[in-house]
Amino acid sequence: MSEINERIRDGSVRVVTAEEMPELVDELGTQGAVREVDVVTTGTFGAMCSSGLFLNTGHSDPPIKISKAWLNNVEAYGGVAAVDLFLGATQPSEDRGDEYGGAHVMEDLVSGRDVELRAQGVVTDCYPRSELETTLRLDDFNQAIMVNPRNAYQRYAAAANSTERTLHTYMGTLLPRYGNVSYSGAGALSPIPNDPDFEYIGVGTRIFLCGGQGQIIGPGTQHLPQNGFATLMVKGDLKEMSSEFLRGATFQDYGPSLYVGLGVPIPVLNERIAEKTAVRDREIVTEIVDYGVPRRARPTVRRVNYEELYSGVVDIDGAEVKTSALSSRHVARKVASALGDSIRRGEFLLSEAVEPLSGVGRNNPVRQTKEFLLVGDVMSSEVVTVREEINIKEAARMIVGGTFDHLPVVSADEKLIGMVTAWDISKAVASDKTSHISEMMTRKVFIASPDEPLELAARKLHHHKISALPVVDKDHRVIGMLTSDHLSRLYGRRRRSK
Amino acid sequence: MKLMLHVAPGIVRKPIVSSVILETKALINIERAKVDAVSGEIVVDVDLDKCVEVKRAFEERGVRVVLLENPIIKDDDECVHCGACISICPTGTFRFEGSEVVADAGRCVQCASCITACPQRALRLVLK
Structure with missing residues (x-):
């Protein structure tokens, strides 16, 4: 060498x-x-993404012990000594969102452009100052270490x-x-x-x-x-x-x-x-x-x-x-x-x-110790299903008598083939055209599985602008129903318990 | 040549494209269409020799026609030639020449997919 x-x-x-x-x-x-x-x-x-920058701003007069700091409205971590900051590349800005972030601050510094520093301090006998605002360029920092x-x-x-x-x-x-x-x-x-x-x-x-x-x-x-x-x-x-x-x-x-x-x-x-x-x-x-x-x-x-x-x-x-x-x-x-x-x-x-470098490393999943809800924990298991042969009146009666606005439609071997909502029934009655479930049901049904994290099912409801998901097992049999009501009730309960 | 048709309220429900085809006998390919209740924005592709005739025919029917000569601009100072724009473009506007990304702007139908897909924000539509 x-x-x-x-x-x-x-x-x-x-x-x-x-x-x-x-x-x-x-x-x-x-x-x-x-x-x-x-x-x-x-x-x-x-x-x-996993990139960042340590910056030392130098001490102000009177001195400040920075606890929170922003560079061009991108927050940098201020919990390292008095005037050392760590700016993460993926931190979004508070005013321009994703279009500008820590990475863009780094590019601006390298390109010789001005950057606005805004800092809040914790007042102590040795660091009496509580706020600092100044315009800096890369040369102005004592150190800028990526x-x-x-x-x-x-x-x-x-x-x-x-x-x-x-x-x-x-x-x-x-x-x-x-x-x-x-x-x-x-x-x-x-x-x-x-x-x-x-x-x-x-x-x-x-x-x-x-x-x-x-x-x-x-x-x-x-x-x-x-x-x-x-x-x-x-x-x-x-x-x-x-x-x-x-x-x-x-x-x-x-x-x-x-x-x-x-x-x-x-x-x-x-x-x-x-x-x-x-x-x-x-x-x-x-x-x-x-x-x-x-x-x-x-x-x-x-x-x-x-x-x-x-x-x-x-x-x-x-x-x-x-x-x-x-x-x-x-x-x-x-x-x-x-x-x-x-x-x-x-x-x-x-x-x-x-x-x-070590020839062996580690990349394990996080140990999750706090409550982590799955669809199966929250769904209603008492779900009424119907066959596609029934007529509109029977379906309407089941919705009125039941707890959901949705009726999963199943085949002879109990597999999910469609869904009928109170809205579908109203529409059919209003237009006076259809009388059979098979003609009015939605055949492309979004579904959830019981071991799916609740948060993902909630995103599904939101994305597709729907209010209920039938929960099916691996054989596509309906074993429950998850509705937006379940989610709002859950949220209400959590808020109360805090 | 691609033409951008701005279809104003009042005529958007009429079969404008069909009637222009019947009149000019031009082969018109609809590349993109966004039509709502009150207005529409349609990009069509026409052979160069029929272009003037087709443009006039649309204009006679009250459509505002813009020739899409340079529909998209790539800022070469910002572009890092990653190629994120290549696979998401429905018309194949972008390709690698060696290791650099080049644009064949004539293919662009201004669908704007690439604008948000570009991590460097190096692409811009020329709106008329």
């Missing part, structure tokens, strides 16, 4: 990008590649949507009925896939971060290398960064996020590293998951590699589905080449890691 740094200093270093490496290894073999190449540069540029808890995912699941409704997610706009696939990650150009066993990458590794030089300070949060989902925690000086490689972004109906440009140089120290840095897009496999299922464990639609994703079209159940990325391959290439240029100019030296 010191030899490679020597060659960086004297300008004789040989650098290629991770995209050029596979062909070189094909041509020269791993032994030849070790001889001919000193450093392979990697790069990625994509939305990395610290990103989770960046540069090894790979990321691609997203699709099986439902009938367009979804707006942090994976972008997902069209209904698998209308598109959205993916993220730089494939074979990504840092970690080029050193998946952390032969070089470790704590202290010097990296390219948003145009400046930064360090890997440890494994990122949710680091799960044993499953191929390693992450990095990184740090860098915002004052060295450029808006070419740092951008505030907004995901519709989700919120702000930060596009981070991150590159890791990997020295070709041995044949193993030469082989690993020759990784190709088609060797990096991920899953397409269905974001239409709003649960933590989303079902996998199919496995896919990055070469297929980059091709622009993938096959789902025999249909050609268009793919598009949220991360930018174009800027990822710029990251890798800018990093290569600064190494060739002798400005970027490689650093020995203090310790390797």
